[in-house]
Amino acid sequence: MIEVMRLGHRGERDKRISTHVALTSRALGASNIIFTSGDKHVHGSVDRITESWGGDFQFKVADSWKSYVKEFKKNNGVVAHLTMYGENINEIMPEIIGRVYPTEGTESNKCENQKEEPKNLLVIIGAEKVPREAYELADYNVSVGNQPHSEVAAIAIFLDRLTMGKNLYSEYEDATIRVIPCKNGKNVIMS
């Protein structure tokens, strides 16, 4: 299970960017997004999308982000913090994939019941300045390039590489609206 934590969301100022962070997380396979305080705008947008497009992506609020992260690690979860100051994603991603999906991509001759289960992953992505403790608590501080750009871009590239594009085929049984890919124009099914 992949969870995304949005640290330092600043209400009105960040509402659209944080909504894009949430919807990108959902589209690329995360199960939920965790804020450190409620936000009606973002919460409402997430719920509306999930209602029409399916799945059970959740908007959650953690009273203490630090406790949440510590608890997550205690339960054998892996924590990656996306920051332009961290290690380059090109170099560190294979190690993260190997840790989260231990049997993925290996020509394993293990018996089926010896296979290790994928680990849970928490991805932290900041809005305003991220507290020092986030860098320290994270197992990985990952930079999606060392140029300033966008939290939305960072989470998008990170999750795309993590799942190797698999989630770009996501479909949900309970969706009332679906898009059928096509060369030119729009092909939408409503049910």
Place this chain on the structure above:
Amino acid sequence: MIEVMRLGHRGERDKRISTHVALTSRALGASNIIFTSGDKHVHGSVDRITESWGGDFQFKVADSWKSYVKEFKKNNGVVAHLTMYGENINEIMPEIIGRVYPTEGTESNKCENQKEEPKNLLVIIGAEKVPREAYELADYNVSVGNQPHSEVAAIAIFLDRLTMGKNLYSEYEDATIRVIPCKNGKNVIMS
């Protein structure tokens, strides 16, 4: 050369998202971003980043997006339009890469002077509803998944896959600020 065209930018409403689209385009190797009308906020943000972080990424305005696209195609450029209704990026990307970088990734036994130069690529990304003609003028309508998410995420994943992460190492000689990747904390060089 990669250019990005932002269609249908709606001033105040889109200023932060469009700024993220612009900075993501820069960080992932585009040479410029083209708007269809001026925007002081986005233009100023782009110029401030380029001044400190280097390179010569440009904010441009095209009076007629249609003429711009037609002229681009006339000069042998390739046009990709990112839309959730298009063909899945997982399937269409190899064809786009082959067309933009004709000699990339092939075990070519051609003489050096027979190598084809990379083609220019224009990536169109919409804000509000994109006119029908954009779908028709584009050589490729590409969906970065068929779930609703974010223009910033779409351009990020598209450019990351196009350049295979190479531009996530970008450094510019004229930068006055640089980040040195590190495991934990911040390592910034100011000059």
